[in-house]
Amino acid sequence: MKIRILLVFCTIVCGLAQLYRPVLENPPVTGEINAPENVKAILKRACYDCHSNQTDLRWFDKLQPAYALVSSHVRDGRAGLNFSNWDSLAKGNQKAKLFESINQVISGAMPLKSYTLVHRSAKLSHEDVQVLKNYVSTFITPNKPGDxxxxxxxxxxxxxxxxxxxxxxxxxxxxxxxxxxxxxxxxxxxxxxxxxxxxxxxxxxxxxxxxxxxxxxxxxxxxxxxxxxxxxxxxxxxxxxxxxxxxxxxxxxxxxxxxxxxxxxxxxxxxxxxxxxxxxxxxxxxxxxxxxxxxxxxxxxxxxxxxxxxxxxxxxxxxxxxxxxxxxxxxxxxxxxxxxxxxxxxxxxxxxxxxxxxxxxxxxxxxxxxxxxxxxxxxxxxxxxxxx
Missing domain, CATH: 3.50.70.20 (Cytochrome P460)
Structure with missing residues (x-):
């Protein structure tokens, strides 16, 4: 009897929790990053959910308490790096963000392990990382002797x-x-x-x-x-x-x-x-x-x-x-x-x-x-x- 009451109570609490829905919208894309298709595909698969205005929530992302955590991650992610308004950054800042991002990836800090745990397709292979490294390397400008x-x-x-x-x-x-x-x-x-x-x-x-x-x-x-x-x-x-x-x-x-x-x-x-x-x-x-x-x-x-x-x-x-x-x-x-x-x-x-x-x-x-x-x-x- 006590177990049944506890289960009913938990069900009610979980149901009420679903009523709390922090606002999470996808604003218009104003200037998306222009990258090669193979690079873009990796970014969309591993980064866009938190770092763009094209967030694609799965059904399990929409359940509380996961939804509150996801919403927080998306807001913070967009504030730090948003591939949907990429053209708002100066060229130098774009390059700096790309190198910061690839170093986050190489170190294992990004994508978040808590994210890839349930979004398996976001995991990056060694080949994916090499593609990204090759891409950011194209932004290195050689010194001009006697500049x-x-x-x-x-x-x-x-x-x-x-x-x-x-x-x-x-x-x-x-x-x-x-x-x-x-x-x-x-x-x-x-x-x-x-x-x-x-x-x-x-x-x-x-x-x-x-x-x-x-x-x-x-x-x-x-x-x-x-x-x-x-x-x-x-x-x-x-x-x-x-x-x-x-x-x-x-x-x-x-x-x-x-x-x-x-x-x-x-x-x-x-x-x-x-x-x-x-x-x-x-x-x-x-x-x-x-x-x-x-x-x-x-x-x-x-x-x-x-x-x-x-x-x-x-x-x-x-x-x-x-x-x-x-x-x-x-x-x-x-x-x-x-x-x-x-x-x-x-x-x-x-x-x-x-x-x-x-x-x-x-x-x-x-x-x-x-x-x-x-x-x-x-x-x-x-x-x-x-x-x-």
Whole structure:
């Protein structure tokens, strides 16, 4: 008798639950992504239900409580990436979204496992992933050796270098309350990256807390107080296929405080663009974009960067003091990347063989250490990287 009453009660509750129907409509398609048919077929099968205005709910998707969860996923998915209004994005943003998406796929973060569990056709095969990788690779624009536009842009920054530094009394601040940290350029570089997807070179630096954590092997999770700075420049290639840092583009910060930033995976996120250090983000919710991008490396405390082995020791002077980063360059022919440090009247050049970035398709990072050399400053003609 009690079991029968319980079953009746559950049936009534489930029936009443069906009355709660969050609104989920399919708005008009205003500018769908234009991709090859084989690519489009994969996107429609694995992505469109949550990332387009052409959501096709199955009967089991419409039952509560599944329907409420599905509706939430679709709203969030469309907000982050919508293939139905693709033409509303600038070309550069389209490319960035494609590379972010393929990296989400490669890492297994997308499609969601909870989705593919009941939508078996959305599972991507190795062949599907390769098709998508080949497609996004067509958006990589090769460097133009001796690009006068890039040279002129860098020269303009050098001319105004002394005026780039913001006043200590008027440091810019992001909408989530993070103030620009001008001392980042004196921190210790922990890795470098060459990004083919957006044509940038990057150096990642860490504050004292970060360097201590690296030495102790305690970077997953990183301790509170860690601050990582990622500096990005245009790639500037010459006729010898040497790539140097060009125009300064931006600096990004990740600040670890598990309690303060508990709503954004324990990290405070900030980005300052151009030498004027314009704070990125039109609303405070810009941090959602940051978290979503870093979601594939959630098992690595949401950090893409793997610190280069012994980088702190390699970049110290004879007296034990930390040398200051001067510049970074890439030898395209030799497939090596180098960091250059100021060392008195000399320059110290640390060179690694490049390898594919395990965490980002479309990037290369330092691999095997090749050499550590000292050269006289007079024999090193390259200008330093702009780090305002």
């Amino acid at each position: 006068t536009a890039k040279i002129n842009a860098l020269n303009r920054q050098y001319t105004s270098y002394s005026s780039l530094m913001p006043s200590v009394k008027n440091l810019p601040k992001t909408l989530n309350g993070i103030t620009f940290m001008p001392d980042y350029k004196n921190w210790v570089p922990i890795s470098t990256t060459q990004r083919f997807d957006n044509g940038t070179m990057r150096v990642i630096l860490g504050n004292d807390v970060a360097i201590k954590a690296i030495k102790q092997g305690k970077t997953n999770p990183w301790p509170d107080g860690t601050v990582l700075a990622k500096v990005a420049w245009d790639q500037m290639e010459d006729e010898r296929e040497k790539i140097e840092t060009g125009e300064f583009k931006q600096v990004e910060f990740m600040i670890k405080d598990r309690e303060k930033y508990k709503d954004t995976k324990g990290w405070g996120w900030a980005r300052f663009k151009t030498p004027e250090f314009l704070a990125y983000g039109k609303t405070v919710s810009f941090t959602t974009e940051c978290v979503n991008c870093h979601r594939p490396v959630g098992d690595n405390d949401y950090v893409f960067t793997v610190p280069v082995k012994n980088i702190s020791a390699l970049s110290k002077g004879r007296d034990g003091t930390q040398l200051k980063l001067f510049s970074s360059f890439i030898d395209k022919k030799q497939q090596t990347m180098s960091s250059v440090y100021l060392d008195g009247n000399k320059k110290r050049i640390i060179t690694w063989k490049q390898k594919d970035d395990l965490y980002w398709y479309g990037a290369k990072v330092p691999g095997e250490l090749i050499s550590v050399k000292q050269v006289k400053s007079d024999n090193f003609t390259s200008r330093g990287s702009v780090m305002p």
